[in-house]
Amino acid sequence: MSNLRGGLIGCGYFARNHLHAWQETSGASIVALCDLDASRAQGYAEEFGIEAVYSDADEMLRDESLDFVDIITHPDSHRPLVELAARHRVHVICQKPLAPSLEDARAMVAACRAAGVTFMVHENFRWRAPMRAAKEAAGGLGKLFFGRIYWRTAFEVYSRQPYLAEDPRFIIYDVGVHLLDLARFFMGEVEQLYCQIQRVNPKLKGEDVATIVLKMASGATCLVELSYASKLEEELFPQVLVELEAADGSVSLGPDFRLAVVTRDGVTCRTAGPHIFPWASAPNEATQESVVRIQQHWVECLREGREPETSGDDNLRTIELVFGAYESAETGVPYQVTATRCGSCAKEPRP
Ligand SMILES: NC(=O)c1ccc[n+]([C@@H]2O[C@H](COP(=O)([O-])OP(=O)(O)OC[C@H]3O[C@@H](n4cnc5c(N)ncnc54)[C@H](O)[C@@H]3O)[C@@H](O)[C@H]2O)c1
Known part of the structure; x- marks a missing residue:
């Protein structure tokens, strides 16, 4: 089977990770690059040995015979670019956050569905090796009743x-x-959430601290903590720490990927770190490996006609939580989640 042909749109900071990861991914190659600033696309073209360079995505989609595009621009441009790809009947990967509003996000999902193209949001954190290991470990512990997921740096x-x-x-x-x-x-x-935000660093325009309490549909509680203002003993950026408590035990993902699992039989500890690619750069190794994993998953989904785990439709449920958190922080009251609705019409309950 020949390699799938991809075009990459947006040649800035994070695109470097995608490009390295495409070189590790079997079954697909990036054959064209596009950036509004052609010199950026040209720079990556030389570094990664890619011949075709564009400064206009429509032109790239017209001239190249592509199977998919990989969009790595800021969220404001995601909707027009995803809709453009859908018009060209080309499958789409789009970086997070999906869109600046739920309305835009729903329209993007609807456009891809109407065009019959596969749409995946590049939501890579769940593809980090330690997250997969923590999830697997929690699988045997019975019903989860509490979670704490935190980013304090x-x-x-x-x-x-x-x-x-x-x-x-x-x-x-x-x-x-x-x-x-x-x-x-x-x-x-998630059924409902409550959020408080703070701006500790006065030089920023937005919030740098947020605390979100999630009421899960299962009845469990999950605490999501976010901070760029935490001067702690150990600087752990960009590690995500996780604690999960279940009926029959617990899982804790601590600093430097230390995974402790408590079961009825006792406690086991191991390191659940990522594979480190030669091109990886500290401290981003786990992120970089997750980019390879999600891109390989994308290729397998396209080949097998499967829906990606973080499809556009799935991600509507995540992005609604983002806007719900801001709404709760602004109003001071809990936000009731509505994402049990269909992505294309936003009215009918999903099966
Ligand atoms: N998953 C992660 O871990 C992770 C980490 C960093 C960034 N990101 C995401 O990646 C995206 C890009 O972030 P970045 O830091 O690389 O940004 P960046 O500013 O470094 O690069 C964005 C590039 O897109 C180009 N661009 C904008 N509009 C375009 C268009 N219409 N056509 C072609 N090119 C266009 C810009 O010229 C720029 O070169 C964001 O959505 C960000 O949230 C994800």
Whole structure:
């Protein structure tokens, strides 16, 4: 079977990880690059040995015979680019956060469904090796009743992603989306949430601390904590720590991927770290490996005609939690989740 042909749109900071990961992925190759700033696309083209370079995505989609596009631009441009790909009947991967509003996100899912193209959100945190290991370990422990998923750091992220300091919606929109998705990954769907936000660093436009309490449909409680203002003894960026408590035991993913599992038989501990690729750069190894894993999953889904785990439709449930968290923080009251509705019409309950 010949390799699937992909075009990559948006050649900025994170695209480098996608490009390295595509080189590790079997069954697909990136054959064309596009960025509004052609010099960025040209730079990656030389580094990764890709011949075709464009500054206009429509032109790339017209000229190249592509099976899919991989969109790595900021969320404001996601909807027009996804709809463009759907018009060209090309399968689409789109980076998180999916869109700046739930209305846009639903329209994107509907456009892909109408065009019959597969749509995956590049929600990679659930593909990190330690997350997969924690989920597997929790599987044998009975019904989960409590979860805590947390990101507490003082890492100066603004030098590599300066746009984050300018966005009036910061930590929930950019990182919270990953942790809210992890809450769904570990504990199922959310029924209601309550959120408080703070801005500790006065130089930022948006919130840099958020605390979200999730009432899960199962009856469990899950706490999602986010902070870029936490000057702690150990700086763990970009690690996500997890605690899961179930009827028959618990799982804890601690610093440096230490996975402790408590069962009726006792306690076992091991390190559940990622595979480290030669191109990986500390401290991002787990993120970088997860990019390879999600892209390999994408290729397998396209080949086998399967829906990706983080399809656009699935991700509507995650992105609603993001906007719900902001609404709760603004109003001071819990947000009732409605994402049990159909992505294409936003009215009918999903089966
Ligand atoms: N999953 C993760 O761990 C992770 C980490 C970092 C960033 N991201 C996500 O990746 C996306 C990009 O972030 P970044 O830090 O790489 O941004 P960036 O600003 O470094 O790069 C974005 C690039 O997109 C280009 N672009 C914008 N609109 C375009 C268009 N219409 N056509 C072609 N090119 C266009 C810009 O010129 C720029 O080069 C964001 O959605 C961000 O949230 C994800």
